[in-house]
Amino acid sequence: MxxxxxxxxxxxxxxxxxxxxxxxxxxxxxxxxxxSSNDQASFLPASAESTEAGELQQQFSDSDAVPAVIIAESDSPIDLRDLGPYEALGSALSGVEGLDAPAGGPPSVAGPIPSEDGFAVQYVAFVSADAEPTEVVDGLRAVLADELPSEVRGYVTGPAGFTADLAGAFSGIxxxxxxxxxxxxxxxxxxxxxxxxxxxxxxxxxxxxxxxxxxxxxxxxxxxxxxxxxxxxxxxxxxxxxxxxxxxxxxxxxxxxxxxxxxxxxxxxxxxxxxxxxxxxxxxxxxxxxxxxxxxxxxxxxxxxxxxxxxxxxxxxxxxxxxxxxxxxxxxxxxxWPLRPRYDVAKNAARHEGMHAAPSEAGPETGLEQLRGVWKRVALLVARRPRVLWIASLLLLVTGALGLTQLQASGVPQSALILAPSNAVDGQEALARHFDAGSGSPVQVVAPQADQDAVLEVVTSQPGISDAEVTSDPSGVAVVMNGRILVSGTLADQADSDQAEDVVRALRTELDDVSPDALVGGVTATAIDTNDTALADLVKIIPLVLLVILVVLIILLRSILAPVLLVASVALSNATALGISALVFNGILGFEGADASVPLFAFVFLVALGVDYNIFLMTRVREESLRIGTRPGILRGLGITGGVITSAGVVLAATFAALGVIPILFLAQIAFIVAFGVLLDTVLVRSLLIPALAYDIGPRIWWPSTLGAVPSQR
The missing domain is CATH 1.20.1640.10 (Multidrug efflux transporter AcrB transmembrane domain)
Structure with missing residues (x-):
């Protein structure tokens, strides 16, 4: 009791x-x-050049405010002689709560600044570091919607606009x-x-x-x-x-x-x-x-x-x-319920007898007694044509892996990160149509005061930078902080474009010659350092993950050959998943590229999770091999675990595919790669490649354990 x-x-x-x-x-x-934070700059290590530049840049400002670029785009020319309505709009925008108040005064919005073509005006506001960017940006957009006539479109873009839209995209999590x-x-x-x-x-x-x-x-x-x-x-x-x-x-x-x-x-x-x-x-x-x-x-x-x-x-x-x-x-x-498993003494006796058939009398179906359905047929196929199966599976994986050459994982423009409609993205396009596309996200160069003239000359003469100036006080004298000056350069192209990145890389190279202590920061520099760091991580972490997983498998399976083959199979499966995904992203979905962290995340998830299914399979195979021999044990292990492992793979693929409902490029790509890779592991690698290869090798698969040395196990 x-x-x-x-x-x-x-x-x-x-x-x-x-x-x-x-x-x-x-x-x-x-x-x-x-x-939680989605600020890309905070993701970088302290040693990154853009991080060091950003820390020094803060000395030239009393505020950590985030800039918001506001665009009003008209279908008809704007009368530049009468900007009264747009000046009133600037005053209305200044009334939005959460804007930065310079020098302790009331919040102000710079502008209106008319475009040269006369079809747009620009304003620049700064969102206070203490305010919620999404609420402030929503407030600015609400003013634009209320104040602008129907033929004029309003946008809030720049760092604050993108931060707000990214937060909105993540809100569905x-x-x-x-x-x-x-x-x-x-x-x-x-x-x-x-x-x-x-x-x-x-x-x-x-x-x-x-x-x-x-x-x-x-x-x-x-x-x-x-x-x-x-x-x-x-x-x-x-x-x-x-x-x-x-x-x-x-x-x-x-x-x-x-x-x-x-x-x-x-x-x-x-x-x-x-x-x-x-x-x-x-x-x-x-x-x-x-x-x-x-x-x-x-x-x-x-x-x-x-x-x-x-x-x-x-x-x-x-x-x-x-x-x-x-x-x-x-x-x-x-x-x-309603399909309750029943305990049956007679069936148990028959099952027990069939499971212990003598290995010396083993035929193609030894180990498959009491099994039925599709997984018994798959196991029989493995027994009859193991070498053909594993060679064909291997060739299929290698062919898919060739698509890796098409993977464009060197970063994407910020405007491509959001897959849903975005006011910030539309505003960035409007900004590029009428102004220097890099307005609001300048290149920031912190350099020694002694190198001021040489640095300003390099920045001003750099192709792709339309304007440059030294941060100065109201009297026009350069501001010097701890022996350094700050030079701001306006990019002609969007700050997150490949062209802007080329400009910043060239600028860093030229500045090394005239001012070795100069540091280049800003939005573009942060993106460059992020991508470069992510690529370096890929080279460093992938071998480490493979080594860790290999050690775990060796301990689990008491073997060396089997773990090596398992790790090699999931690594190849990962390459195939990335290769096929690259072709889908480029040719079908039309993505502009991929974040540099996508291959690393995909690798860690696919290899770690893909090995799970091989662990489920091979631990059962080893258990059965100890009782009825290696080759019958492989067939029985495959037949018994086939249904549950396939179900687990489908479940995991479905859950990762759910990431696709969040309209962020990074998550959508991870969702596809991992979901496809898990199904590939489940259906091809674990169901055909590994069982067929193990069956073809036989007891030697357990080398150097004693299980592989027992003659009767063959």
Whole structure:
């Protein structure tokens, strides 16, 4: 009786603990914006030239205000002799709350500044560092909508305008993203298990893991230990839901299998837990260690994502290995209603006898006894034509990987980051039509006072810079701070364009000759340093991730050859996914390029998560090989795990695809690459390439372990 009470009370306590944690953590999700930043400059390391220039530049200003460029574009020429209505508009814009007030006076908006062609006027305002940029920009746009006649269009662009529109694009992360992801997972689980109850249990596990992980993420972001951004927030949500669901599916599959062999749910859970805890922990450890390799990144955004995502995976593991077992124990066979697994003594005896057929009598179907359906047919195909299958799969992957040469991952203009309609993007285009496109985002050069004339000459004569001046006081005398002066140059092209980047790179090269201590900063310089740092991270982190995953697999499989082949297969699969994605981005979707961090993020997610499925497969294969021999064990492992691993892959692909609902280029590209790559791993690599290659190699796949040296295992 006491034992029965413990068996009921323990799961109840575990469930209650998780529910309390989720209840506290759920509301915290809406507060992440308090500790989140999407400022690209803050992502750079302190050693970047643009970062150093930005810090010195602040000495020349008493404010950290963010500039907003306001454009009024008319269909007909503007009467430059009578700008009265536009001067009144400037006064109305100055009344928007949250604008910076220079020298302690009232807020002011510079302008109107008419264009040379007479079809537009420009204003420049500064959003106070203490104000919320989105609210201020919305206020400016509201004034334009109220004050401008119908034939004149108003835009708020520049750094403040883009910040506001990016924040608006990320606003769907809290609700829309989670709703789409959870809905997709629910439909897939319903179709796979044909159970009404089980999908709710799995989703409850995923949501509890996410809600509780948010508590820790919020706390460490509040302490400034990590830097949270909108993109890392979205990736955290998707990663936790997908990973927790994957781990849950493996445990559920083992539990359902054990329910057919054991009479009570407790006995079945004991068997299921013992056989699934090792691959689940190994899979989670692989992902966590792979993500923590991002700590070696020089970009703050990349470095912060590592521990943020690792925390999510850690809570996914905890929920899958504690909350879900507790829920399954409380419901027992009813969790699978209406298709409850039944305990049958006679079938168990027949199954046990078939599983232990003598290896010496093994035929093509040895190991597949009691199995049926599509995965039995796939296993038979592997047994009959292993070499043809793995060579064909390998050639297919290599062919797809050739598309890597078309991947344009050297950064994109800021105007291309937002995929939804954007007033800031439209305003940037209007600015380029009528003014110097770089207005509002100048090149900033901080240089020693002694080099002032030489630096000004270089900046002024640089092709692509239309105007340059030294920051001066009201009397026209150059402002000197700690022996340095500040030179501002107006770019002829948009600050985020390739042409502007070429100008800044050339400017840095020429300034090195005349003023080695000069530093070039500004929006364009920040973009250059971000892309260059991201490319350097790619070269540094990829080998580290592969090495970490290889070590985990060696420990798990007690082998060297098998882990090497598994790591090589997922690395090739990643290259194929990126290659195919490049062709889709360029030829079908027409993207202007990709962020320099896209290949790194895609690699970390695909390799770490792709290895999960090989871990699920090969741990079961090793388990079966110890009983019935390597080749029969490969077939049986494939036949048994085929359904659950495919379901897990489809679920993970669907959850990452949900990132596509957020209209940000980076997230849309990550969504496609990871979703496609996961399906590629699931359908081709894990189902055909790895089983066929392992079957062709035979027991030597376990080299140098003793399992590969047993003659009877062949």
């Amino acid at each position: 006491r034992n029965h009470s413990v068996r009921v009370l323990l799961p109840v306590v575990v469930v209650l603990i998780w529910l309390v944690g989720a209840a506290v953590g759920g509301p915290t999700f809406g507060r992440l914006e308090e500790v 809290d609700g829309i993203l989670l709703g789409v992801a959870l809905g997709a997972v629910f439909i897939i689980l319903l179709a796979v298990y044909r159970s009404i109850v089980l999908p709710f249990l799995v989703l409850l596990t995923s949501v509890a893991a996410l809600a509780t992980s948010i508590l820790l993420v919020f706390a460490i972001a509040k302490l400034d230990w990590i830097q949270l951004s909108g993109q890392s927030q979205g990736i955290l949500s998707i990663l936790v839901i997908g990973a927790a669901t994957d781990y849950a599916l493996l445990l559920v599959a083992r539990f359902r299998e054990a329910l057919a062999e054991k009479e009570t749910p407790w006995e079945a859970m004991r068997v299921a837990y013992r056989s699934s805890v090792e691959p689940i922990l190994a899979s989670g450890a692989t992902v966590i260690l792979g993500l923590l390799c991002l700590l070696f990144s020089d970009l703050n955004s990349n470095r912060s994502l590592g521990p943020i995502a690792a925390i999510g995976i850690l809570f996914s593991l905890g929920a899958a290995l504690t909350l879900l077992p507790a829920l399954l124990l409380l419901l027992g066979r009813s969790a699978f």
